[in-house]
Amino acid sequence: MLTQVDRGPRAESLLQRQSQFNRCGASTAAARQHFSALILSDREENELSVPEIDTRKIDNSFLRDHNYATEADIISTVEFNSTGELLATGDKGGRVVVFQREQESKNQPHRRGEYNVYSTFQSHEPEFDYLKSLEIEEKINKIRWLPQQNAAYFLLSTNDKTVKLWKISERDKRPEGYNLTDEEGRIRDPTTITTLRVPVLRPMDLMVEATPRRIFSNAHTYHINSISVNSDYETYMSTDDLRINLWNLEITNQSFNIVDIKPANLEELTEVITAAEFHPNQCNTFVYSSSKGSIRLCDMRTSALCDNHSKLFEEPEDPSNRSFFSEIISSISDVKFSHSGRYLMTRDYLTVKVWDINMESKPLETYQVHDYLRSKLCSLYENDCIFDKFECVWNGTDSVLMTGSYNNFFRMFDRNTKRDVTLEASRENSKPRAILKPRKVCVGGKRRKDEISVDSLDFSKKILHTAWHPNENIIAVAATNNLYIFQDKVN
């Protein structure tokens, strides 16, 4: 029994949250009300490939008193599966919440695309490494879905040290009939057993179970920042600050180190690995990005150890822009292959860049995410925001890029029309099912109506993690402890 004493505020909020989720899952009318969806936006302004955005908001904060929104509830990763039917989020409390897309139904067409809680489980627990006297946080750094192999779903989740493979499966049958006990569970007199009963499976209410299938541990000395599943369906890699390891998904007691940039003497350390990803369909190719702003592409065919890259993507530094912050802001926080495998997208502090895999010398396209912050780097350095790791995503057709910014703003760039838009994920400034209204930040001069000045941006509200449905215009945006799901307007 869980006693009241054991239930700190964390446990309480977790319990509360789970019960609320269950209500959502049960699709009761009461729970539905919480899924307030908003529509905002000015149609003309917003003619990207997400021209009319109907917003559905799944807002975790409704689940409890606002005071309860603890550090543990901050969402730390968001990821759609390969069909887009499921969406997983991980948080700082080590929990994984999986949402499932509502099936299309005739009587409620507007419900299509709504994502409901499918399964919630505690993926990682806080640990203590006694040998190194280090606390290991339970925060989920990354989630990656595996290609579907049978009726169950599989995902990899990782904290700083340990990767886990989870199976999420449904169960709708239950065996019935015991020999030694009767229907009410009372023990039968053994003398009355004259025939044997074989249990029979009977239908029951659908139950979704999450079971840990494998635990890949003890292979990383530094903090894991990325995991990526290979297109051979057999291996994946995990990346920490200095090394990349290759695992077989079925083998937990050995992994192969394929990249090691640790210098013999740690004082000579000049760069760290910030992110890594496999090519979407060439099983031998992967890229990793560094804190110095370079991206290296490696070919596992040439050698077992990939310390020597086969391509190096790097933009020569512009000497006129050089400053104390140059190196910090050129650090790449995320690198993503396009779905086609032809392009790479990288995010550094102020820009998003698209590289052609066949051109190493300079990026194909560069987009400014929030150039207005260039003058504020000093204060951003002081409040540590300059080290924020923003992620970036492609849309399903590789034509639009999305990445986050501050003040709950996120940015989209259309590669064909070269238009861009700033949108805001917030409950206060938008209503359910409304069209999202583009936002503008004014830089100096006079502030027009609807514009927000650089000085009033809230740097504590940052959008670091976003995800784009693999083939539809549905996006998931994590704004601290809230998850927003927006989609093209239906009908």
Place this chain on the structure above:
Amino acid sequence: KNNVNIKEIGPGMAGADSDDSLYPIAVLIDELRNEDVQLRLNSIKKLSTIALALGVERTRTELLPFLTDTIYDEDEVLLALAEQLGNFTMLVGGPEYVHCLLPPLESLATVEETVVRDKAVESLRKISHEHSPVDLEVHFEPLVKRLASGDWFTSRTSACGLFSVCYPRVSSTVKAEIRQHFRTLCSDDTPMVRRAAASKLGEFAKVLELEYVKSDIISLFTALASDEQDSVRLLAVEAGVSIATLLPQEDLEALVMPTLRQAAEDKSWRVRYMVADKFSDLQKAVGPEITKNDLVPAFQNLLKDCEAEVRAAAANKVKEFCENLPEDSRETIIMTHILPCVKELVSDTNQHVKSALASVIMGLSTILGKDNTIEHLLPLFLAQLKDECPEVRLNIISNLDCVNEVIGIRQLSQSLLPAIVELAEDAKWRVRLAIIEYMPLLAGQLGVEFFDEKLNSLCMAWLVDHVYAIREAATCNLMKLVEKFGAEWAQNTIVPKVLGMANDPNYLHRMTTLFCINALSEVCGQEITTKHMLPVVFKMSNDQVANVRFNVAKSLQKIGPVLDSNCLQTEVKPVLEKLASDQDMDVKYFAQEAISGSSTGLFMEKQCALFPLSKKCFRDTWLPKCFVQLFTKQTILLFILTPNLPAEPSCSVYHHLLNLSLGSHI
């Protein structure tokens, strides 16, 4: 204490009605769904007992349908289930009904866990042979087709392993369908399935008619060998080897060799690694002519490969490759083509390559004969004995026997000794451990004189190593040396030194004496043990360190069987009894254990063995079939179990019996 209070346990248990046998079975059936995985696993392993009790009819209509849906369980349970079902034919009513086993195995063949799927496929292959030709077409072949066209790749991968078992026994139309299905899987969208198909290609080719091997298999092989994923291409190499064995010599050049040549030069090192790894098989499959013309240059390239993993794999094959060369040109090929490459590998930059080579290079001496060995190989051996990497030196030392036969070990001993001494003092304890393990072998080859002179002191030094694993290995090593050189040698050279350590100020070293005595008492025999060792052990029973004292108790228990019974009673027993009243708890425990411990105690009265009432007892002890004695504080219950019980009733059965009896009688 011996006043046994026997109680009957109720008509259901003690009576000899026919229903009695149902109870344990009922327990087994219920435990198929117990919350404890271990109990479920036990039940699944007794599935044949359940089926036997249910009879063939109910097994078919009730048990199998239940098992078909039991796919939510833990892997180990599913694995056991898949294995059981492969042996179930008689339990469902013989070959006539064997097809009833297909549904549960089919559902197991689609789970995500590879080991379970593989086991299900193995069982399916097994029972396929028990199908009549008609049943095979009516039941088995449709199952293969269903799996082959399944939605998820797990089922399609399982299908790959089933084609070869049904192909030989079906009609030609069905054969054509099977070939078509296999073709489809070879070009499946998912690499998983293509890999499964590639790994079964060779096996499938073996059951195909030669014309289809030439028309179908070759094109599939070529396609898989040039797959975009190197994980598929590398599996095609092995298939190529199997296919090559099937084809007549004259077709090899045109049909297989181009692809294999391409694989040996593949862009991906993993594919080249696979070629190197399968090189001996390949060599046997293609015959001497192709070996001479094609494989020798290919092998040279692999030995010079730019990737160390490939070189290491090739280096591992050097001896086998040379052995299997056609006899007429063997020596020339080795001397002119292989040896130059080998010489380069001796100074390779990668230690794995060097140690792979070191593990086989000695084998070349038997092939090349005395003169060549002395002239060409000996310098290489000597160079490797001085290698900076300990593993290389160890590998050379561990294979000394080959050279010993050809040129005698004396040629090497000058370089050998420094190498051994250096390894023996290596800073890494694993290296020291490895060399200790070769000591008995070396002692055998070098002879007792050389050993006494040069190596004996090393062996004694290890006994006081600061790493326990080394001290432990050193004691074991002493035992093996005594086995080799005899008890007399032991008494003169080893025993005095070992016993001398009993006075060492370090208690760890004093304990080493005891461990050595444990190991040596049996090989040295009763006389030495009683005369020389026992007094030392007795003396140590007064040691001030408790660890030493309880190890004395353990030692006495261990060497007890070597001693005669008189000595046991008059000398050993008093000492143990004294220890049993020691103030230290552990010493007391081990002394008690030595006196009357469960099965190994020296003074245990065998007739009244006690089974302490604990769960553990039921796990660890095999209880007599006819009765079980259960001792509790108050009561002793005697259960008469009916002889109908399965040969090895699961501990859970006893556990239940126990709960039941305690519930009704106490």
